Amino acid sequence: MDAQLNVFQTVAELKHFSRAAEKLHMTQPAVSQQIRALEDSLGVRLMERNNKGVSLTNAGELVLHYAKEINGQYRKMREMIDELLHFTGGPLAIGASYTFGEYALPATIARLHLEFPGIRPSIAIGNTADIADRLRARELDLAIVEGSEYGTGVEAERLANDRMYIAAGAGHPLAGGEPVGPERLSEEIWMVREEGSGTRAATDRMFASLGIRPARLMELGSTQLIKETVEAGLGVTLQSRLALRKELGLGSLKLLLVEGIPVKRDFYVLLRKGELRTRTMEVFLQTLQEETERLLID
Known part of the structure; x- marks a missing residue:
């Protein structure tokens, strides 16, 4: 260097x-x-x-x-030399969009530490567009994102299918279990992520497909902040089932019964186009696949 x-x-x-x-x-x-x-x-x-x-x-x-x-x-050259020596370990810079990074990736990292303690992962969390940019800039070795808006210079491999639901706080008037139509949902304040987020892109597509015309959007910078605001009784949100697991278990959030829901989307692994993979990357990707499938089945 x-x-x-x-x-x-x-x-x-x-x-x-x-x-x-x-x-x-x-x-x-x-x-x-x-x-x-x-x-x-x-x-x-x-x-x-x-x-x-x-x-x-x-x-x-x-x-x-x-x-x-x-x-x-x-x-990368040093990593490839290690690869020639069949070494599994060393640093691995992983990027992830918010939903996957905060609610699915921790299980993979924990298992990786137990089975391959020589691998030293570092995690960067951001929206899909930012993470793809950092991968192109060689700040990351690979990335996991939701959605398909990631630009040029990278190649995507489908990892898993995600299901997204509309949720409201347990005390919200719509949380009683009755079907809810687009007109009623249009009257609500919608808690959404910022432009460039995979979750925001999925939300916008849902609005268009179901004919929902929100009277007001409240843009918040993290999924956790959105969930806590909705838990407090303000508005509704569309989120991955992964992100809602804990709150649904506690009963603090409820899923709304809406025709056309759940919304389905895919998680993708992003890699720089045309680059070789180290053994460390292959080990991580195998562990990632197995842990993600387990989480989505539970």
Whole structure:
């Protein structure tokens, strides 16, 4: 790995020389020297110091983009060398959209730790669009998302089918078990995720297919916040059965009886197009498949 690019990327991401030095186990003067040497070799200033830390120049933003790609390629090369030695272990950067990452992935990670303790997973959670972008930027090795809006440069493999239901708080007027039609649902406040989320895309498709025209949408940034707001009695939401398991068991949320529900969608594994898979990735994917099937059957 190019030492100067590695130091530069660390400083740029932490926006602080002393924190970067601590993370890299270097002295701060040594970090500064590496940055100056990189700037001298390129003939341009990459960083500006200020009272709050460090900011990048336009040239610095460009160098950071390529530094991530170069450092990612170097890391992949080392992983492939380990693969040649039949080694199962090392770091594995996993991305996941919110629903899968928060409600399905933990079981896979727990089993992976028991059976393959040499694998060191790190998890990044975000909406589908953000996770796909991070995979393309080589910040992640693979990703699991819901929906099919993930753009170019990646290939998708279907993992499992998900079922989504409309839920309301236990004390909500619609939670009595009677069928509910589109007109009545249109009168409700709908708790939805932000644009770019797979759950939001599924919700919008449901509105169109069932003829629901919500009087008001309340956009919230996490599934947990949506569930707690609905539990408190405000509005309704469409969510994966995976995300609703605990609340349905406790009785704090109830499923509404609506024609055309559940909504079905697929979870996908995303990989960068044309890249080889390490043994570590194959072990993870096998464990992921088995644990996901178990969760969706329960």
